[in-house]
Amino acid sequence: MRLTPLVVVANRLPIDDGVAPDGAFEWRRSPGGLVNALHPLLRHTPAAWVGWAGGTGPAPRLPDVDGVRMHTVPLDGDDLRDHYEGFANATLWPLYHDAVEQPEYHRRWWEAYQRVNQRFAAAAAAAAEPGGLVWVQDYHLQLVPGLLRELRPDLRIGFFLHVPFPPPELFMQLPRRAELLRGMLGADLIGFQRAQAAHNFAQLVTKVLGLPATDRRIGVGERVVRVGAFPVSIDTAEMAALAARPEVADRADRLRQDLGDPERVILSVDRMDYTKGIEQRLKAYRELLASGDVKVRDTVLVQVAVPSRDRVAQYQILRDRVEHQVGRINGEFGRVGEPAIHYLSQPFDRTELIALYRIADVMAVTPLRDGMNLVAKEYVAARADDTGALLLSEFAGAAAELGQAYLVNPHDLDGLKQGLLAALRATPEDVAVRMRAMREYLHRNDIHAWARSYLSALDQTGSLLRRLGPTD
Ligand code: ADP
Numbered sequence: 001m002r003l004t005p006l007v008v009v010a011n012r013l014p015i016d017d018g019v020a021p022d023g024a025f026e027w028r029r030s031p032g033g034l035v036n037a038l039h040p041l042l043r044h045t046p047a048a049w050v051g052w053a054g055g056t057g058p059a060p061r062l063p064d065v066d067g068v069r070m071h072t073v074p075l076d077g078d079d080l081r082d083h084y085e086g087f088a089n090a091t092l093w094p095l096y097h098d099a100v101e102q103p104e105y106h107r108r109w110w111e112a113y114q115r116v117n118q119r120f121a122a123a124a125a126a127a128a129e130p131g132g133l134v135w136v137q138d139y140h141l142q143l144v145p146g147l148l149r150e151l152r153p154d155l156r157i158g159f160f161l162h163v164p165f166p167p168p169e170l171f172m173q174l175p176r177r178a179e180l181l182r183g184m185l186g187a188d189l190i191g192f193q194r195a196q197a198a199h200n201f202a203q204l205v206t207k208v209l210g211l212p213a214t215d216r217r218i219g220v221g222e223r224v225v226r227v228g229a230f231p232v233s234i235d236t237a238e239m240a241a242l243a244a245r246p247e248v249a250d251r252a253d254r255l256r257q258d259l260g261d262p263e264r265v266i267l268s269v270d271r272m273d274y275t276k277g278i279e280q281r282l283k284a285y286r287e288l289l290a291s292g293d294v295k296v297r298d299t300v301l302v303q304v305a306v307p308s309r310d311r312v313a314q315y316q317i318l319r320d321r322v323e324h325q326v327g328r329i330n331g332e333f334g335r336v337g338e339p340a341i342h343y344l345s346q347p348f349d350r351t352e353l354i355a356l357y358r359i360a361d362v363m364a365v366t367p368l369r370d371g372m373n374l375v376a377k378e379y380v381a382a383r384a385d386d387t388g389a390l391l392l393s394e395f396a397g398a399a400a401e402l403g404q405a406y407l408v409n410p411h412d413l414d415g416l417k418q419g420l421l422a423a424l425r426a427t428p429e430d431v432a433v434r435m436r437a438m439r440e441y442l443h444r445n446d447i448h449a450w451a452r453s454y455l456s457a458l459d460q461t462g463s464l465l466r467r468l469g470p471t472d
């Protein structure tokens with residue numbers, strides 16, 4: 001095996017198995033914020049990615065992607081059920097998102113979590129050069145830093161959590177809370193999306209493990225573990241360049257015509273997840289239609305909701321409820337050839353997604369809780385002409401940076417309706433001032449700035465970064 005100086009470890013590989021339109025088997029980019037954030041970064045860098053390729057059974061041998069080596073970690077049916085669908089997505093995920101759904105605790109899931117984390121740690125240990133840098137991602141793999149440090153004390157180890165890290169009163173519910181904190185503390189640097197999360201973590205390590213901690217440094221025996229906020233971003237320039245392509249502009253024109261050339265297009269793009277506030281948003285929209293504040297012929301809502309984690313009960317229930325709600329709203333308020341909501345539950349290629357961003361007069365991003373929300377940033381980057389109003393939840397990590405958005409509390413139905421109307425009725429001048437400020441911010445704070453700030457904090461001597469070369 002060829003060893004590399006930088007190894008990214010994430011639950012998912014950036015490619016997934018899928019079926020091409022002609023029915024043939026193909027590898028395609030997996031959807032989701034983490035992959036879309038990291039993938040552009042590693043191009044042209046001598047790096048490896050350790051992750052799961054989707055599905056169960058023996059690990060397939062995958063081709064390099066843009067020069068990045070793919071190391072597949074296999075999951076069998078029990079691992080998938082108890083680690084990915086169980087401990088990761090039915091225990092940690094709801095707990096870390098304000099327990100908007102009830103987290104479940106099962107001892108069998110914890111055993112699977114440990115077992116799969118050990119497998120990822122072993123794969124990372126086998127892929128990294130002596131003295132290399134390993135960057136572990138997200139809540140599926142919180143034990144990996146600690147396990148990896150035991151296997152390879154020569155490595156610099158980073159951990160980044162893409163999702164929120166909850167306040168102590170919620171985290172304390174976890175039966176295996178001490179082990180999870182200790183696992184993360186195997187890292188040299190622990191990155192969070194927001195300063196509040198770093199603060200929650202520091203409080204917890206003192207409360208649960210009795211360690212001396214500030215929001216920046218934690219003492220673990222002889223070692224100092226550093227902690228900080230590093231809000232993840234997007235490849236802003238790439239997104240702007242794609243949005244400016246003639247084929248995207250053509251596609252956008254056609255889409256607008258296909259929608260009946262309405263005065264206003266509202267767009268939402270989410271994974272089908274109960275954290276994204278889809279039901280609340282649809283309810284607000286229904287009330288605006290019912291009151292006549294919004295009329296179907298003038299305004300259309302396009303809701304993209306790509307199915308996600310669809311074997312987990314809470315996700316199946318949500319999908320049924322959303323589809324029922326959409327059907328009901330269309331039945332009540334649509335006309336022949338003029339649905340109130342255009343509902344699409346398919347993955348799209350980048351061109352289609354960006355064409356949708358281009359036609360959206362209002363982009364409604366209203367999660368109940370979200371680590372960051374890259375869709376909000378992608379929309380801003382795609383609006384080079386400073387048109388377009390971003391309606392953004394206060395509970396998305398992005399709200400800490402995009403303060404010029406129309407901010408709403410998605411739990412407050414009336415506030416959500418008012419926010420939507422304010423965005424729909426905003427003057428072009430107001431929209432432009434806000435959009436320009438957000439675009440300028442994202443040009444300075446893009447994915448490359450994120451990686452530079454995280455990796456330079458992790459590699460304090462700079463020796464590894466010099467070997468890797470530029471990250472942009
Ligand atoms: P999360 O990480 O919870 O999925 P984010 O908003 O941070 O949420 O990231 C979602 C990512 O997935 C974005 O980069 C977005 O472009 C992409 N995405 C969302 N819906 C689709 C879709 N239908 N087809 C393709 N990509 C999608």
Ligand code: F6P
Nearest residue numbers: 012031032033034035138162163
């Ligand atoms: O950060 C949230 C996250 O779990 C990412 O790891 C991933 O990009 C995204 O959601 C999609 O989820 P999944 O990998 O479960 O399809």
